Amino acid sequence: MDTNAPTGGQPDIAVTTAPAAETVARLRATFNTGRTKPVAWRKQQLKALRNLLTEHEDVFVQALQADLGKSATESRMTETGFLVREIDHTLRHLDRWLRPKRASVPLSLVPAHAWTVREPLGVVLVIAPWNYPLNLALAPVIGALAAGNAVVLKPSEVAPATSAVLARWLPRVLDPQAVAVVEGGVPETTALLEQRFDHIFYTGNGAVGRIVMTAAARHLTPVTLELGGKSPAVVEPGADLATAARRIALGKFMNAGQTCVAPDYVLAIGEAGAELEAHLTQAVREMYGTDPARSNDYGRIVNERHFDRLAGLLNDGRTVVGGDTDRDTRYIAPTVLADVDPDSPVMRDEIFGPILPIVRVPDLDAAIAFITGRDKPLALYAFTASRRSKRRLTAETSSGGLAFGVSLLQLSVLDLPFGGVGESGMGHYHGSYSLDTFSHLKAVLEKPLKPDTLGVATPPYTPLKDRILRRIA
Numbered sequence: 001m002d003t004n005a006p007t008g009g010q011p012d013i014a015v016t017t018a019p020a021a022e023t024v025a026r027l028r029a030t031f032n033t034g035r036t037k038p039v040a041w042r043k044q045q046l047k048a049l050r051n052l053l054t055e056h057e058d059v060f061v062q063a064l065q066a067d068l069g070k071s072a073t074e075s076r077m078t079e080t081g082f083l084v085r086e087i088d089h090t091l092r093h094l095d096r097w098l099r100p101k102r103a104s105v106p107l108s109l110v111p112a113h114a115w116t117v118r119e120p121l122g123v124v125l126v127i128a129p130w131n132y133p134l135n136l137a138l139a140p141v142i143g144a145l146a147a148g149n150a151v152v153l154k155p156s157e158v159a160p161a162t163s164a165v166l167a168r169w170l171p172r173v174l175d176p177q178a179v180a181v182v183e184g185g186v187p188e189t190t191a192l193l194e195q196r197f198d199h200i201f202y203t204g205n206g207a208v209g210r211i212v213m214t215a216a217a218r219h220l221t222p223v224t225l226e227l228g229g230k231s232p233a234v235v236e237p238g239a240d241l242a243t244a245a246r247r248i249a250l251g252k253f254m255n256a257g258q259t260c261v262a263p264d265y266v267l268a269i270g271e272a273g274a275e276l277e278a279h280l281t282q283a284v285r286e287m288y289g290t291d292p293a294r295s296n297d298y299g300r301i302v303n304e305r306h307f308d309r310l311a312g313l314l315n316d317g318r319t320v321v322g323g324d325t326d327r328d329t330r331y332i333a334p335t336v337l338a339d340v341d342p343d344s345p346v347m348r349d350e351i352f353g354p355i356l357p358i359v360r361v362p363d364l365d366a367a368i369a370f371i372t373g374r375d376k377p378l379a380l381y382a383f384t385a386s387r388r389s390k391r392r393l394t395a396e397t398s399s400g401g402l403a404f405g406v407s408l409l410q411l412s413v414l415d416l417p418f419g420g421v422g423e424s425g426m427g428h429y430h431g432s433y434s435l436d437t438f439s440h441l442k443a444v445l446e447k448p449l450k451p452d453t454l455g456v457a458t459p460p461y462t463p464l465k466d467r468i469l470r471r472i473a
């Protein structure tokens with residue numbers, strides 16, 4: 001794709017190629033001047049980013065098409081449009097989120113005032129993955145800037161067109177003294193991880209998550225790890241199975257299944273399984289036609305390595321719908337597999353592609369035991385008409401997020417945190433939760449020097465002081 005397209009006659013600005021240490025030192029020097037702290041600076045950055053995303057949306061849409069074959073509508077919905085909503089929400093509420101919060105003081109300290117203030121952390125590193133290569137790069141950057149930090153962004157080399165667009169455009173519209181884009185793969189990321197950051201925000205797989213956390217530990221740098229895992233969709237008989245199938249299929253086959261919160265597999269309770277097979281087939285046909293390879297709305301697998309991995313999973317069950325592949329175009333049809341053995345390879349690791357296994361379980365107890373016997377997922381979905389089942393799933397399972405009656409859409413609720421637990425990650429972000437992640441909550445106490453009411457807590461201690469302290473402390 002042409003990343004040079006809408007330059008608007010502006011001069012070329014070099015992409016950050018300076019060695020990692022130099023880049024971080026430059027950003028740290030900027031941070032230390034206090035330049036990123038004023039709320040006006042933060043809002044200006046967010047507005048500039050918003051303008052870039054709206055005025056040059058086509059550049060991003062083209063890049064996403066080149067990297068993942070994403071349709072323009074899907075890119076607008078899940079990438080550019082998502083980010084614009086996140087920026088608007090942040091701009092609307094930032095002043096309130098930054099307001100100091102009062103804390104009550106104990107009687108023994110009166111007169112005194114206590115409150116918390118959010119202070120920026122310093123220079124933060126954002127390492128992004130390839131599957132939503134724009135959203136998952138910029139959503140953390142929005143939070144980091146709103147909190148007043150300098151930011152190094154490392155986009156994913158696996159989505160090279162989007163990475164190139166970010167590297168080209170961000171230094172043009174954002175403050176280049178405070179924001180740097182470092183492109184590259186493992187060597188470049190490793191060089192960055194040698195540096196001392198004040199926070200590292202990583203999205204990707206758990207193996208690299210461990211590398212990131214190990215590197216961060218050397219500098220005692222806090223981390224947010226946005227990881228993945230196998231997110232189940234529990235389906236009970238008695239639910240509206242046609243609608244459930246449509247909503248599971250939407251979440252699963254969007255971006256050709258390469259979505260961290262996609263339903264990874266279905267846990268069909270009792271007789272729900274057989275009916276669901278027919279409804280899922282119908283849902284796939286409605287969304288992508290009888291030949292999804294010809295649908296403009298259906299994406300492609302990001303590269304041959306992932307294509308080969310996914311193609312190897314297609315025989316792990318009876319094919320209900322799909323199963324076709326084309327390596328030349330990295331096409332894998334939306335595929336539903338039934339009669340899947342829970343110990344088969346497709347049920348071992350996160351699928352991260354358009355293959356939906358259906359595993360049958362006899363009842364909700366078995367479904368809960370299945371979920372809790374495995375790693376904690378990033379998302380849990382349930383389609384049930386039973387309030388008791390909803391209560392039980394909420395209380396008896398653990399997951400990053402939980403959604404009843406839909407998949408993926410918990411991410412569109414701006415006031416909900418997004419993050420994993422256990423193997424699916426640590427920490428969370430979006431909206432005000434990004435401010436929590438990228439700020440230090442400083443505790444402040446102010447006690448006037450007069451009157452000096454601390455005499456009672458000051459030695460020498462007497463029986464009287466002891467009695468008073470026991471009453472007020």
Ligand code: NAD
Pocket residue numbers: 127128129130131132136154155156157158184185186189190203204205206208211225226227228229259260261350352378420425
């Ligand atoms: P990826 O291959 O793009 O890797 C992510 C980042 O890690 C890239 O920037 C890459 O350069 C860097 N990286 C790769 N190897 C490295 C190494 N050895 N040392 C240092 N850095 C390295 O993406 P991926 O990991 O294939 O992404 C898919 C995974 O991410 C899935 O498990 C998915 O569920 C998860 N994911 C989670 C979320 C979330 O928000 N929780 C979102 C998207 C993806």
